[in-house]
Amino acid sequence: MMSWDAVYSLLPLVVGLPLLAAIACALLDSHRWRVGLSILFAFLQLSIVVMLLLAIQHSGAGASYRYALGGWGAPLGIDLVVDGLAIILLLITALLVLILSIYSAQYFSAPNKAAGFWPLWWLLVAGLNAAFISADAFNIYVALEIIGLSAVALVALTGTRAALTAALRYALVGLLGSLCYLLGVALLYRAYGTLDLVQLASTVQANPLTWASLALISVGLLLKTALLPLHFWLPSAHASAPAPVSAVLSALVVKASFYLLVRFWLEVLAPATTEFAMNFLGLLGATAIVWGCIAAFRASRLKLLVAYSTVAQLGYLFLLFPLAAASDISVPLIDSVSDVAGSAALAAVIYFIIAHALAKAAMFLAAGNIQSCYGHDTIDKLQGAARSQPIAVFTFAIAGISLIGLPPSGGFIAKWLLLNSAIQNGQWWWVIVMLVGGLLAAVYIGRVLTIAFAQTVAQSGDKMSTHLLPRGLAMCGLVLAISAVLLGFNAEPVLALLEGSAQISSMGAGGL
Amino acid sequence: MFISLEFQQQNTNEKELSRVTCWLLGAIITALSIALTIALLVTDKAVPGLADLAAKNLDISGVENPVTAVLLNFRSYDTLLEIAVLLIVAVAILPTQSSTTTQFLSVDDKIIISPVLVGLLKWLVPLAILVGGYLLWTGAYSPGGAFQAGAVVAGAGVALSLAGRHDFLWQTTKARVALNLGLLVFLLVAAANAIVTGTSLQYPVEHAGWLILVVEIAATLSIAAILLLLFVRLKKIAERSEQEINQ
Numbered sequence: 001m002m003s004w005d006a007v008y009s010l011l012p013l014v015v016g017l018p019l020l021a022a023i024a025c026a027l028l029d030s031h032r033w034r035v036g037l038s039i040l041f042a043f044l045q046l047s048i049v050v051m052l053l054l055a056i057q058h059s060g061a062g063a064s065y066r067y068a069l070g071g072w073g074a075p076l077g078i079d080l081v082v083d084g085l086a087i088i089l090l091l092i093t094a095l096l097v098l099i100l101s102i103y104s105a106q107y108f109s110a111p112n113k114a115a116g117f118w119p120l121w122w123l124l125v126a127g128l129n130a131a132f133i134s135a136d137a138f139n140i141y142v143a144l145e146i147i148g149l150s151a152v153a154l155v156a157l158t159g160t161r162a163a164l165t166a167a168l169r170y171a172l173v174g175l176l177g178s179l180c181y182l183l184g185v186a187l188l189y190r191a192y193g194t195l196d197l198v199q200l201a202s203t204v205q206a207n208p209l210t211w212a213s214l215a216l217i218s219v220g221l222l223l224k225t226a227l228l229p230l231h232f233w234l235p236s237a238h239a240s241a242p243a244p245v246s247a248v249l250s251a252l253v254v255k256a257s258f259y260l261l262v263r264f265w266l267e268v269l270a271p272a273t274t275e276f277a278m279n280f281l282g283l284l285g286a287t288a289i290v291w292g293c294i295a296a297f298r299a300s301r302l303k304l305l306v307a308y309s310t311v312a313q314l315g316y317l318f319l320l321f322p323l324a325a326a327s328d329i330s331v332p333l334i335d336s337v338s339d340v341a342g343s344a345a346l347a348a349v350i351y352f353i354i355a356h357a358l359a360k361a362a363m364f365l366a367a368g369n370i371q372s373c374y375g376h377d378t379i380d381k382l383q384g385a386a387r388s389q390p391i392a393v394f395t396f397a398i399a400g401i402s403l404i405g406l407p408p409s410g411g412f413i414a415k416w417l418l419l420n421s422a423i424q425n426g427q428w429w430w431v432i433v434m435l436v437g438g439l440l441a442a443v444y445i446g447r448v449l450t451i452a453f454a455q456t457v458a459q460s461g462d463k464m465s466t467h468l469l470p471r472g473l474a475m476c477g478l479v480l481a482i483s484a485v486l487l488g489f490n491a492e493p494v495l496a497l498l499e500g501s502a503q504i505s506s507m508g509a510g511g512l
Numbered sequence: 513m514f515i516s517l518e519f520q521q522q523n524t525n526e527k528e529l530s531r532v533t534c535w536l537l538g539a540i541i542t543a544l545s546i547a548l549t550i551a552l553l554v555t556d557k558a559v560p561g562l563a564d565l566a567a568k569n570l571d572i573s574g575v576e577n578p579v580t581a582v583l584l585n586f587r588s589y590d591t592l593l594e595i596a597v598l599l600i601v602a603v604a605i606l607p608t609q610s611s612t613t614t615q616f617l618s619v620d621d622k623i624i625i626s627p628v629l630v631g632l633l634k635w636l637v638p639l640a641i642l643v644g645g646y647l648l649w650t651g652a653y654s655p656g657g658a659f660q661a662g663a664v665v666a667g668a669g670v671a672l673s674l675a676g677r678h679d680f681l682w683q684t685t686k687a688r689v690a691l692n693l694g695l696l697v698f699l700l701v702a703a704a705n706a707i708v709t710g711t712s713l714q715y716p717v718e719h720a721g722w723l724i725l726v727v728e729i730a731a732t733l734s735i736a737a738i739l740l741l742l743f744v745r746l747k748k749i750a751e752r753s754e755q756e757i758n759q
Contacts, residue, residue: 009706012706012712016699016712019596019695019699020699022599023599023692023695023699026603026688026691027685027688027689029685067711068711069588069711070711070713070714070715071709071711071713072569072585072586075562075565076562076565076566076586077586077587078587113608116603116606116608119599119603120604123599127593130593138587139587139593142594142597146593146597146600149600150600153600187551187552189558190557190558191557194562207551207554207555208547208550208551208555209552209554209555211551212548212552
């Protein structure tokens with residue numbers, strides 16, 4: 001249909017608009033203009049993504065659309081591709097960017113910091129969107145560079161010594177990851193003569209070179225995703241960044257490289273993957289769940305706790321691989337017969353990504369609010385926070401419910417789907433890991449809440465000089481946390497939406 | 513911002529790796545390299561590659577140099593994003609305090625420098641800019657282009673900065689425009705293409721040549737400005753750290 005094609009022609013704007021916003025924010029000198037334009041651009045971006053989503057839904061389940069930039073078409077040119085999986089990530093990105101932009105407008109009230117923040121913020125968004133819709137292996141490398149560099153610069157924005165050290169380490173790790181990825185892509189180009197993901201997917205064979213390339217690409221992306229043994233840079237970087245930056249790093253940036261891993265393992269280089277390797281990734285994920293939770297429990301600072309919780313939550317995502325290996329699925333980009341249980345695992349993981357993005361962003365905003373009120377975020381000194389900062393603690397608690405996976409939150413549905421898929425595949429051992437992970441999450445979140453609700457002994461008035469924050473700051477986090485819970489109440493429409501991306505059968509969704 | 517960190521950090525808690533770990537690491541790296549070499553040796557190179565395809569389409573690309581055709585036409589989206597990467601660096605290192613002056617280049621005549629140096633600069637700076645322009649122009653036919661030209665033009669600025677009399681004020685509007693121009697023009701051309709041909713970044717064949725030149729001129733200016741900004745800022749930070757260490 002003509003009209004839907006017109007909608008699809010908006011696809012390049014998903015990258016173009018954030019770039020334009022970045023330039024506008026870099027050129028303008030007025031704080032008010034920067035903020036106003038940013039929120040306007042965030043709205044525009046969201047509406048474009050929603051239109052694209054409607055177009056995809058209209059085209060039916062498993063639909064994808066290719067946009068040949070420059071009119072050349074792969075392999076000479078670069079194609080953009082949008083399908084169900086990509087559109088969901090674009091949507092959650094656009095949504096979070098809007099809310100976090102509103103938050104940042106108030107968070108960065110000092111013009112000096114704001115002048116650096118807004119252009120970098122929009123460049124980061126452009127990089128994320130570019131990575132989600134790219135159909136070209138080298139182009140993904142450039143997108144990864146944009147994401148990596150702007151994220152580093154945003155972490156360094158805090159300006160403290162700890163933040164600079166964390167940012168420098170983050171930069172070096174990101175660089176190493178990018179170079180590994182690039183080497184892998186160079187090997188692929190040598191062997192198959194194309195950089196287009198779909199063309200690669202149709203010609204790739206299982207041979208030593210493809211294995212070498214898969215290994216390099218995986219190590220590069222795993223470094224950026226911070227899967228357990230390669231997670232060492234994450235806690236300090238995510239914990240020392242400004243609050244909205246921490247939120248976007250945990251909610252979206254690590255998910256971008258995970259998304260690319262899914263593309264490469266289940267789709268582009270699928271012929272070269274082995275069940276052993278998939279199970280190995282799952283094992284690393286399981287270790288990450290347990291270890292991340294323990295580290296979160298032992299963390300002394302609130303933001304560090306939230307950052308370690310990200311390490312644990314990322315582990316759940318990697319359970320996708322063993323579950324997918326057992327059922328041999330393929331993502332709809334190249335489309336083929338998709339197995340019920342396998343695509344249910346993918347749908348579960350996508351659901352998990354959305355739920356975690358909302359909950360974790362809310363949690364970082366709450367932690368940031370508590371930190372800017374108290375001037376510190378040492379957990380043991382947060383007694384009485386529930387009384388002085390009720391909204392922040394409430395936000396933290398609700399987001400915690402979703403992270404633990406208690407009903408009726410989005411996190412519950414995500415875990416439930418994942419459990420379901422594990423049982424269907426007969427891989428019961430992952431179920432134990434997931435249950436233990438939920439229990440441990442309850443412990444570390446409970447620890448914070450216990451201290452926050454503790455009565456402070458006769459010191460009301462003195463030392464509690466917590467200056468009040470603008471109400472908007474507290475509300476943004478609350479909105480995110482509540483949407484994480486609402487995600488659980490409205491599982492049906494979200495699952496229907498996922499159906500197009502992961503092609504879950506009625507069995508996967510009907511179980512609810 | 514990182515340099516100052518490096519200067520201050522005198523290896524506080526870095527432990528040296530033990531000998532066994534070093535050997536182990538060496539062995540692992542050697543094994544991986546050997547595996548990679550074997551993998552490369554046992555697989556064949558893809559026969560056609562994309563070079564032939566690029567050569568075939570060179571006629572309708574608007575330029576005669578295949579490298580420029582790939583960078584600014586076939587895969588122009590990559591170049592667009594790479595210019596965005598450069599902009600990130602610029603924004604990250606840009607001084608944030610606003611200024612009241614409007615002049616980008618300021619000259620302090622009171623600083624006395626050798627007349628030989630003055631004479632040299634009088635020749636060197638215009639020459640570098642001229643060579644930059646030539647490299648930019650020649651990029652359409654033979655090796656050259658925006659990145660090379662930008663680097664040479666930035667060299668002119670570096671020479672001025674090293675001589676000591678000139679200072680660049682990066683907070684000014686002019687400086688900000690120079691830093692952003694490359695990406696802005698690229699985006700505008702991409703949008704104009706989308707309106708004219710219906711596809712973003714698709715040049716109308718008969719106009720491809722001059723449109724690419726416009727994009728390249730803007731990119732050259734921005735690349736030169738960003739490289740110069742990097743040099744000047746890092747020089748200032750290094751000088752400041754040196755002073756601190758001396759005190």
